[in-house]
Amino acid sequence: MTWTDEQTGATGHLVIDRLLRGAASGGLRMRPDCTVEEVADLARAMTLKESLVYRPEDHYAPFGGAKGGIDFDPADPQAPAVLERFLRAVRPMLETYWSVGEDLGTRQSDIDRAFENIGLRSCVHAALPFVADGADAGLDRISRAFSVEVDGLGLGDTVGGYGAAQSVLAVLAQHHESPFEQTAVVQGFGSMGGATARYLTRAGIRVIAIADREGVLANPAGLDVERLLAGRSTSGIMDRGTLGAGDTLLPSEEWLSVESDVLVTAAASYAVHDGNHEQVRSRYVVEAANVSVLPDAEAALAARGVIVVPDFAANFAANSWWWWTLFGDIGPEADQAFAKIEKAMHDVTGEIFDNVRATGVTPRVAGAEISRQKLALALSHQQEAASGR
Incomplete structure (x- = not known):
């Protein structure tokens, strides 16, 4: 989808690479000269990113990849209003398919404020129906996690x-x-x-x-x-x-x-x-x-x-981290976040370089293949769950 802001002439783009479980995830960036081709590249990478970290024992299972981008200077005083108008224009997608967070040139606080102004409960509104212990519990974990400070910086x-x-x-x-x-x-x-x-x-x-x-x-x-x-x-x-x-x-x-x-x-x-x-x-x-x-x-x-x-x-x-927290795989505390991230990063990196050593391909090729394999595994598990097996 491509949108044009009537007030500034800014253009915005939303690309959904694919839907998994009927939903997709990916951030919204703002920078001069952002193009739909760039946003599409980012959306494809999000699909790989979502699947690569899949673990059957986690509550969280991957969504598809999506991305948004606005061709506008984030330092311009009008940037928050442009951001809000873009999100208002794509609201039907936010209600049903696209969960969004900050990216290059945007701040989570501005995105959260825009969602409040357009009448949606959360920037991950589309993901809330999938939280097993309920949207209220998941959003409470997210809210508490974002209030955590680590040596002068927010955990987020x-x-x-x-x-x-x-x-x-x-x-x-x-x-x-x-x-x-x-x-x-x-x-x-x-x-x-x-x-x-x-x-x-x-x-x-x-x-x-x-x-x-x-x-x-x-x-x-x-x-x-x-x-x-x-x-x-x-x-x-x-x-x-x-x-x-x-x-x-x-x-x-x-x-x-x-x-x-x-x-x-x-x-x-x-x-x-x-x-x-x-x-x-x-x-x-x-x-x-x-x-x-x-x-x-x-x-x-x-x-x-x-x-x-x-x-x-x-x-x-x-x-x-967003998904692990929302779905309850970790609590809002920093030590749980760091432990989960460290283990996941070392596990994924080990899998990739095992493949590199075995096949001679680049880390990107190895990682993409592992992501595809995990995607197939996730889909299989979802089908088994849906059939009651």
């Missing part, structure tokens, strides 16, 4: 980056490498990039460069991530007025060329492409952002021996 702003950091640690473990000997560069310092940098540092990895929209801050001895988080703006910009000893500023275009063991892409889609992949100076690229490495660039990196961990395998934590 933490789980995604914690999961991306666990992806890095799981990949290193699969290659028998110690985190204490590794360096990392993080592109992006919003909720995903900031939390990723925090938990990489806490695991012993030196974060030697972070990129935001204004440039790159680098320090070969390791950046003081907690200081940077304390001074971070609401739009994910680091405070250049409080540089530490050894910190240096680099131009924006040098974010790829800083030599490191791990590069985490945690900002815009299509960040690594034909025009810049040769600048990559890392052995591992972990996609904390959706669709951040284009296929031709990924093939060229693989030919150089660079391991690319695909988005649907590296950044599923925030999406899965």
